Amino acid sequence: MRDVSIIGIGQTPVGEHWQRSLRHLAYDAVAAAMKDAGIEAATAMYVGNMMSGETSGQSHLGALIADFCGLRGIEAVRVEAACGSGAAAVRVGAMAVASGLHDLVICVGVEKMTDDVGGRLTSALAQAADADYEAIHGVTFVGLNGLLMRRYMHAYGVQHEDFAGFAITAHANAAGNPNAMFRKPITLQAFKRAEMVADPINLLDSAPMADGAAAVVLCRSDMARSLNGRAVRIVGSALATDCLSIHDRYDPLWLQAAEDSARRACAQAGVGLADIDLFELHDAFTIMSALSLEAVGFAQRGKGWQLAVNGDIRPGGRIPICTMGGLKARGHPVGASGIYQMVESVQQLRGEAGACQLPRARLAMTQNIGGSGATITTHILEAR
Amino acid sequence: MRDVSIIGIGQTPVGEHWQRSLRHLAYDAVAAAMKDAGIEAATAMYVGNMMSGETSGQSHLGALIADFCGLRGIEAVRVEAACGSGAAAVRVGAMAVASGLHDLVICVGVEKMTDDVGGRLTSALAQAADADYEAIHGVTFVGLNGLLMRRYMHAYGVQHEDFAGFAITAHANAAGNPNAMFRKPITLQAFKRAEMVADPINLLDSAPMADGAAAVVLCRSDMARSLNGRAVRIVGSALATDCLSIHDRYDPLWLQAAEDSARRACAQAGVGLADIDLFELHDAFTIMSALSLEAVGFAQRGKGWQLAVNGDIRPGGRIPICTMGGLKARGHPVGASGIYQMVESVQQLRGEAGACQLPRARLAMTQNIGGSGATITTHILEAR
Numbered sequence: 001m002r003d004v005s006i007i008g009i010g011q012t013p014v015g016e017h018w019q020r021s022l023r024h025l026a027y028d029a030v031a032a033a034m035k036d037a038g039i040e041a042a043t044a045m046y047v048g049n050m051m052s053g054e055t056s057g058q059s060h061l062g063a064l065i066a067d068f069c070g071l072r073g074i075e076a077v078r079v080e081a082a083c084g085s086g087a088a089a090v091r092v093g094a095m096a097v098a099s100g101l102h103d104l105v106i107c108v109g110v111e112k113m114t115d116d117v118g119g120r121l122t123s124a125l126a127q128a129a130d131a132d133y134e135a136i137h138g139v140t141f142v143g144l145n146g147l148l149m150r151r152y153m154h155a156y157g158v159q160h161e162d163f164a165g166f167a168i169t170a171h172a173n174a175a176g177n178p179n180a181m182f183r184k185p186i187t188l189q190a191f192k193r194a195e196m197v198a199d200p201i202n203l204l205d206s207a208p209m210a211d212g213a214a215a216v217v218l219c220r221s222d223m224a225r226s227l228n229g230r231a232v233r234i235v236g237s238a239l240a241t242d243c244l245s246i247h248d249r250y251d252p253l254w255l256q257a258a259e260d261s262a263r264r265a266c267a268q269a270g271v272g273l274a275d276i277d278l279f280e281l282h283d284a285f286t287i288m289s290a291l292s293l294e295a296v297g298f299a300q301r302g303k304g305w306q307l308a309v310n311g312d313i314r315p316g317g318r319i320p321i322c323t324m325g326g327l328k329a330r331g332h333p334v335g336a337s338g339i340y341q342m343v344e345s346v347q348q349l350r351g352e353a354g355a356c357q358l359p360r361a362r363l364a365m366t367q368n369i370g371g372s373g374a375t376i377t378t379h380i381l382e383a384r
Numbered sequence: 385m386r387d388v389s390i391i392g393i394g395q396t397p398v399g400e401h402w403q404r405s406l407r408h409l410a411y412d413a414v415a416a417a418m419k420d421a422g423i424e425a426a427t428a429m430y431v432g433n434m435m436s437g438e439t440s441g442q443s444h445l446g447a448l449i450a451d452f453c454g455l456r457g458i459e460a461v462r463v464e465a466a467c468g469s470g471a472a473a474v475r476v477g478a479m480a481v482a483s484g485l486h487d488l489v490i491c492v493g494v495e496k497m498t499d500d501v502g503g504r505l506t507s508a509l510a511q512a513a514d515a516d517y518e519a520i521h522g523v524t525f526v527g528l529n530g531l532l533m534r535r536y537m538h539a540y541g542v543q544h545e546d547f548a549g550f551a552i553t554a555h556a557n558a559a560g561n562p563n564a565m566f567r568k569p570i571t572l573q574a575f576k577r578a579e580m581v582a583d584p585i586n587l588l589d590s591a592p593m594a595d596g597a598a599a600v601v602l603c604r605s606d607m608a609r610s611l612n613g614r615a616v617r618i619v620g621s622a623l624a625t626d627c628l629s630i631h632d633r634y635d636p637l638w639l640q641a642a643e644d645s646a647r648r649a650c651a652q653a654g655v656g657l658a659d660i661d662l663f664e665l666h667d668a669f670t671i672m673s674a675l676s677l678e679a680v681g682f683a684q685r686g687k688g689w690q691l692a693v694n695g696d697i698r699p700g701g702r703i704p705i706c707t708m709g710g711l712k713a714r715g716h717p718v719g720a721s722g723i724y725q726m727v728e729s730v731q732q733l734r735g736e737a738g739a740c741q742l743p744r745a746r747l748a749m750t751q752n753i754g755g756s757g758a759t760i761t762t763h764i765l766e767a768r
Contacts, residue, residue: 002483021516053437057519059511060466063625063758067632073644075623077472077759080462082444088461092476099386099482123441131442132405239459241447248451260457374447375461 004097005224005231006381008037008217009343014181014331016114017211022056026065026110029213029336033106034069037217038227044075044102048089048109049335050082054124055116065108075102081239082128083284084370085109086214086338087377091239093218103220109336110213121209125334128371130244142206142285144246144372146198149287152253153200156302160200163286164191165308167204167328170283173315174325176355177344181210181331205286207332214339216346225384232346235363236265236380244374253302257376258295258367265365265378273297276380277361278348279319280341282369283326292367293319296378315358323348324356338368342379349383388481389608389615390765392421392601393727398565398715400498401595406440407452410494413597413720414453417490421601422611428459428486432473432493433719434466438508439500449492459486465623466512467668468754469493470598470722471761475623477602487604493720494597505593509718512755514628526590526669528630528756530582533671536637537584540686544584547670548575549692551588551712554667557699558709560739561728565594565715589670591716598723600730609768614734619747620649620764628758637686641760642679642751649749649762657681660764661745662732663703664725666753667710676751677703680762699742707732708740722752726763733767 010032012025020028026047034040047061058064062076075096081088086109093107113121126135129144139147152158167186174180186204194204224231240260246252266272279298283289290304298319299307312318324330324344327337345364347353353361364381394416396409404412410431418424431445442448446460459480465472470493477491497505510519513528523531536542551570558564570588578588608615624644630636650656663682667673674688682703683691696702708714708728711721729748731737737745748765 023516050443051437053435053508053511056515057507057511058515059434059464059508060513060628060755060758062465062472063754064514064628066625067627067758072627073624073640075475076625077476077623078464079476080443080464081446088446091459092461092463092479095476095479095483095485098485099479101479101482124437124443127437127441127443129444130448131440132407135441239461241450241457241460243451243456244444244448256457370447371444374444374451 002098002100003221004094004218004234005221006216006234006346007219007224007227007231008033009346010036011179011214011340011343012212013179014210014212014333022052022058022110022112023065023068025112025211025213026108027069029215030069030106030108033215033217039104039217042071042074042104042106044096044105045071046089046093046107047078048085048339049078049111050080050085051124054120056112081375082370083334084338084368084375084377085335087368087379088239088375090216090339090342091237091377094234094237097218097220103223105218106215107218107339108213108215109339111333111335112211113209113333114211133245142198142201145285145287146201148252149200152287155253158305161192162305162309163205164188166283166286166289167191169314170322170326170328173323173356174329177324177330180325180329181208182329201285207284207327210331210333212331212333212336214336214343216339216342230350231384232349233382233384234379235382236269238264239377242374244371246372253291255291255295255373255376257373258292261376261378262296265380269380271363271380275363276365278323278358278364279321280345280366281321282367283322283328284332288369320358323358324353338377341366341368345381349381386482386484387605388478388602388618389605390600390618390730391603391608391611391615392417393730394420395563395598395724395727396596397563398594398596398717406436406442406494406496407449409496409595409597410449410492411453413599414490414492417599417601423488423601426455426458426488426490428480428489429455430473430477430491431462432469432723433462433495434464434469435508438504440496465759466754467718468722468752468759468761469719471752471763472623472759474600474723474726475621475761478618478621481602481604487607489602490599491602491723492597492599493723495717495719496595497593497717498595517629526582526585529669529671530585532636532756533584536671539637542689545576546689546693547589548572550667550670550673551575553698554706554710554712557707557740558713561708561714564709564713565592566713585669591668591711594715594717596715596717596720598720598727600723600726615768616730616733617766617768618763619766620653622648623761626758628755630756637675639675639679639757641757642676645760645762646680649764653764655747655764659747660749662707662742662748663705664729664750665705666751667706667712668716672753704742707742708737722761725750725752729765733765
């Protein structure tokens with residue numbers, strides 16, 4: 001396998017973009033990434049998107065976005081793995097470079113969620129779950145996560161407010177990120193008072209639906225330095241799956257695909273968890289943060305919530321997470337979130353994270369989750 | 385790039401499968417392909433599908449289908465490029481093998497179109513076109529193709545019945561294919577009498593909507609012979625795009641991405657068009673057959689229809705097409721059609737095409753089209 005590096009990053013602010021359509025958002029991120037990389041062309045594009053068919057009446061985003069970005073004719077397809085589409089698109093892009101078939105590849109994640117003309121957003125999100133065995137019963141996607149959180153609290157004797165640290169840390173970190181949707185810190189009192197969404201998940205356990213796009217430019221590492229002195233290497237990359245239905249898992253409180261993909265990515269990179277300086281995890285709901293920390297191995301089974309309580313996840317802590325706000329406070333345009341995680345990690349590794357900059361950032365782990373853990377892609381990025 | 389071969393093929397009959405859901409169809413094709421290859425495992429799966437979100441309320445097919453096929457945990461994502469999703473998934477699968485990241489990969493195309501509970505099939509198909517500049521005006525996908533066909537007839541002075549040979553040949557060939565949806569030959573009289581769908585496209589210009597799934601198993605060519613003596617090599621593979629909107633093309637009657645992808649695939653394979661023994665093209669409508677033959681170079685501009693009139697496309701003719709019925713008569717489960725083309729080509733190259741067997745079949749070209757030509761993938765397969 002040829003070595004692959006990220007030589008350009010781009011992102012739109014996350015929020016409600018009433019003036020920008022799906023293709024405009026993607027263009028904004030791609031143009032910024034190409035400018036950052038100092039390139040004017042590429043030979044392939046992989047588009048991560050979950051639900052443009054449902055919310056914008058548009059499929060076929062590969063050709064559409066490549067053309068709209070001025071790259072008519074290049075190889076381009078859409079990659080879909082529900083909320084895990086973004087990192088899955090980067091995984092495919094990295095394979096394209098590794099295969100020797102392409103030297104310069106653009107991966108863009110984009111989602112337009114607020115302009116939901118058909119009122120189909122809730123059912124579109126539920127398509128990440130099993131249509132025939134879960135969604136058919138009327139359970140929503142947040143409802144499934146609510147069941148997981150309740151089970152976790154029961155199994156491990158944990159209170160709802162023990163999760164507060166995940167949301168509080170994310171909002172505190174987002175305050176320094178100009179592209180974050182919510183830049184206002186929140187308090188424990190606010191967390192406890194927040195409106196219920198799907199018991200026990202309340203509004204401040206949940207990442208917000210949003211519009212946004214993020215892009216990375218990939219190239220062969222042996223070309224990277226001459227193109228961009230700030231290149232970041234992808235030293236680990238793995239995608240693992242699990243069954244869609246939570247009831248069909250061996251243990252509903254264990255993200256097997258998080259464990260599998262993280263273990264493989266670490267083995268490729270030749271690093272251990274103690275070497276990781278930041279972990280951009282998939283905090284769509286606070287329960288997912290706890291489960292991810294446990295499955296990857298940063299916490300023991302049933303103890304992930306303690307890292308939120310004791311501050312280990314804060315900047316300067318043992319394993320900083322969601323350093324620029326995470327899904328919770330940067331916002332969660334679903335098909336784009338996996339690439340936002342990688343863009344933000346590159347900012348940290350380059351020392352360009354502004355007010356969010358960590359003092360030490362040499363190795364970053366990113367982990368993007370599709371559904372309730374059925375598709376999980378883990379990448380490890382290394383500063384040059 | 386590592387050399388890639390197809391060592392297993394599987395398919396379901398194409399038709400109205402009221403007893404089989406999306407996942408069952410995919411399973412049937414994958415199980416058949418794995419049995420044909422003599423394997424019991426693989427490390428990655430790429431699922432080509434256009435519209436399961438619209439017609440089955442289900443996204444996230446990578447993890448779902450991998451698990452349902454007994455391969456829980458492997459790398460798996462969905463690849464989407466409208467009606468070109470099937471071959472695009474094979475293209476990604478071939479990159480996965482070429483990169484050295486995977487040795488054994490399954491690519492499956494699946495579509496369930498007849499069980500359209502929401503009545504959204506027509507609008508789902510239109511998502512292959514540009515939502516903001518084409519579909520918004522109310523034009524359907526067949527309507528766009530009708531405009532193309534009318535323009536072609538006007539520009540080149542061609543009559544509607546000059547296209548009849550495409551449909552007649554497809555139906556005649558399908559008669560020998562046990563997996564084809566329509567195994568009944570049709571006459572010129574029937575073609576001329578067929579009901580109008582979108583003037584000038586009538587029912588017998590059009591491929592039928594259908595359910596079906598087809599799968600191929602890919603592996604490194606250096607492993608292929610020991611696994612399966614009937615392996616077929618992928619000697620050329622290219623995916624090119626064009627703008628979605630037909631009005632935005634330099635020439636609406638020229639499939640630039642067909643030309644580009646075919647030229648690149650031939651160059652990789654080191655072959656010329658005269659070497660190709662069969663051409664499985666994307667005859668979603670008869671007009672697309674004419675345009676494909678011209679853009680690839682089997683006919684001069686404006687003369688593609690003549691190959692239908694003079695019999696060049698029939699078995700034994702200069703360039704046999706749709707040798708097992710094509711989209712027109714085998715049926716067109718959109719996200720699966722690109723893989724049906726490859727499965728049928730492998731049958732021909734192995735000498736296992738039964739009543740459809742061509743006397744000489746050493747090199748096959750397959751070409752799968754997304755939208756009205758915006759994503760086109762061309763593969764060249766060679767018998768060992």
